[in-house]
Amino acid sequence: MPELPEVETVRRGLMKLIIGEEIAKVSLYYDKIVENADKGKFAADLEGEVFQNVLRRGKFLIFQTDHYDLVSHLRMEGKYALVDGVDPQNKHVHVVFEFESGKSLQYQDVRKFGRMMLLPRDTALHTYKGIIQLGPEPTPETFDATTFYNELHKNHAVIKPLLLNQKIVVGLGNIYVDEVLWKSKINPSLKASDIDRRHSNTLHKATIETLEEAIQHGGTTIRSYINADGQTGEHQNHLNVYGQKGQPCPRCKTPIDKYKLAGRSTHFCPKCQPLPDYKVSVIGITGGIATGKSTASLYLTSQGYTVIDADKIAHQILELPEIIERLEQSFGPTILTEQGLIDRKKLGAIAFVSEKEIAKLNAITQPLIRKTILEEIAKEKQTQIQEGKKNKIIFVDIPLLFEMNYEKEFDKIIVLSTDEKTQITRIKQRDNITKKQAQDIINRQLPLATKAAKADYVIDTTGLEAQTQAQLKNTLKEIL
Numbered sequence: 001m002p003e004l005p006e007v008e009t010v011r012r013g014l015m016k017l018i019i020g021e022e023i024a025k026v027s028l029y030y031d032k033i034v035e036n037a038d039k040g041k042f043a044a045d046l047e048g049e050v051f052q053n054v055l056r057r058g059k060f061l062i063f064q065t066d067h068y069d070l071v072s073h074l075r076m077e078g079k080y081a082l083v084d085g086v087d088p089q090n091k092h093v094h095v096v097f098e099f100e101s102g103k104s105l106q107y108q109d110v111r112k113f114g115r116m117m118l119l120p121r122d123t124a125l126h127t128y129k130g131i132i133q134l135g136p137e138p139t140p141e142t143f144d145a146t147t148f149y150n151e152l153h154k155n156h157a158v159i160k161p162l163l164l165n166q167k168i169v170v171g172l173g174n175i176y177v178d179e180v181l182w183k184s185k186i187n188p189s190l191k192a193s194d195i196d197r198r199h200s201n202t203l204h205k206a207t208i209e210t211l212e213e214a215i216q217h218g219g220t221t222i223r224s225y226i227n228a229d230g231q232t233g234e235h236q237n238h239l240n241v242y243g244q245k246g247q248p249c250p251r252c253k254t255p256i257d258k259y260k261l262a263g264r265s266t267h268f269c270p271k272c273q274p275l276p277d278y279k280v281s282v283i284g285i286t287g288g289i290a291t292g293k294s295t296a297s298l299y300l301t302s303q304g305y306t307v308i309d310a311d312k313i314a315h316q317i318l319e320l321p322e323i324i325e326r327l328e329q330s331f332g333p334t335i336l337t338e339q340g341l342i343d344r345k346k347l348g349a350i351a352f353v354s355e356k357e358i359a360k361l362n363a364i365t366q367p368l369i370r371k372t373i374l375e376e377i378a379k380e381k382q383t384q385i386q387e388g389k390k391n392k393i394i395f396v397d398i399p400l401l402f403e404m405n406y407e408k409e410f411d412k413i414i415v416l417s418t419d420e421k422t423q424i425t426r427i428k429q430r431d432n433i434t435k436k437q438a439q440d441i442i443n444r445q446l447p448l449a450t451k452a453a454k455a456d457y458v459i460d461t462t463g464l465e466a467q468t469q470a471q472l473k474n475t476l477k478e479i480l
Helices: 004-018 039-046 145-153 159-164 176-182 197-216 293-302 310-317 322-331 344-351 355-386 420-431 435-443 448-454 465-479
Strands: 023-028 053-057 060-064 068-073 078-084 093-099 104-108 115-120 257-261 266-267 281-287 306-309 394-396 412-417 455-462
Touching: 004 053, 004 060, 004 197, 023 039, 023 053, 023 355, 039 115, 039 281, 068 412, 078 420, 078 455, 115 355, 145 197, 159 176, 159 266, 159 293, 176 197, 176 266, 281 293, 293 306, 293 412, 293 465, 306 310, 306 355, 310 355, 310 394, 322 344, 322 355, 355 394, 412 448, 420 435
Parallel strands: 281 394, 281 412, 306 394, 412 455
Antiparallel strands: 023 093, 053 060, 060 068, 068 115, 078 104, 093 104, 257 266
């Protein structure tokens, strides 16, 4: 998408090309380009008008004629070109302004996202909704450093998306936000309110200087941008971080990194712009079989919390060819389905008959399960920090938390517990087995009382689901 420097470059080019040209006819080939106007009226109003000036506000162009302001937003790939003759140059030309001189100004837009709006002369800057919501222009005269700092100081949003919204200052699109944050040594995921006055002043200065430099270079051409003269910009040759993943930082030589932030590709230097040290709590959830771990996890997920499911990870591990091969070698071919996959019930019937067999199974699967769980925790930590989430908590539902010595991986541990009678009833109903079989399964696990003694919080799941949820809600308040 053309950003402020590109739009300003287009404006300057148009000033040289169309000022004084009288419009003889307007041909509109895609009606939706024009907001709230029918095809005939839009064309009729402009016929006989003369282009007097071209203004810019943010990324909006304002063509001023004798009686009208024609507001234009290029969106993703809009372009203007002055051509000899009046015939559309290609199928992507949607508006043609024919001039009495025989030339024409043609608006081309491959994606048809661009928009135009015709308003009375000298009203666009004060009445057009998209314009009046904009922040100050990035110039020393209009962009005040103290006001900028005050706006940041009271805002708890993440700095990059905040700068992109055009309300604190206009002109910073995805490319230039990455550039000015790098120059200011500010991490894109830092909360605006955590930026001190010194860094705010640096960011203020970098914003003005970077956008002015880009204008002097004729804008940045990453994909398809060209100016009104049909020329590409040159500022892409002066970018420090945007599009430079893996390249050495111009300041410290650390490889530039890239990640997604608020849906946008984001480039930064890990050394010059370190991630903010926001605390993310990792909470382990465990218990015995049929104590309600899945129910608790579903509730936490419904409340917007991230829950990493160790059982799900374990199932995925059992589908890996190298794990299938090792399990077949250890427990025999009878554990496989006709498709060559692991039959978990058959594997359980063989592996859970003794401590020795269980240990053999764990030796094959648990190292990779542990590695994957820790990788998921690390990945989610980074995501939560980068997105600036308020309640930064990761829950990990892990049945064998104590058995596999995961205690040191968690800040707090929640154990879900119930009485043995309820456990047996739930197992019988779930697995359609006898009371003795259910009791044998329970006996093979670490006693619930032992787990509860090691926990930071114990939640009794014997009662109704609503009672369990109430206990979880109270526990969350304590954790937060």
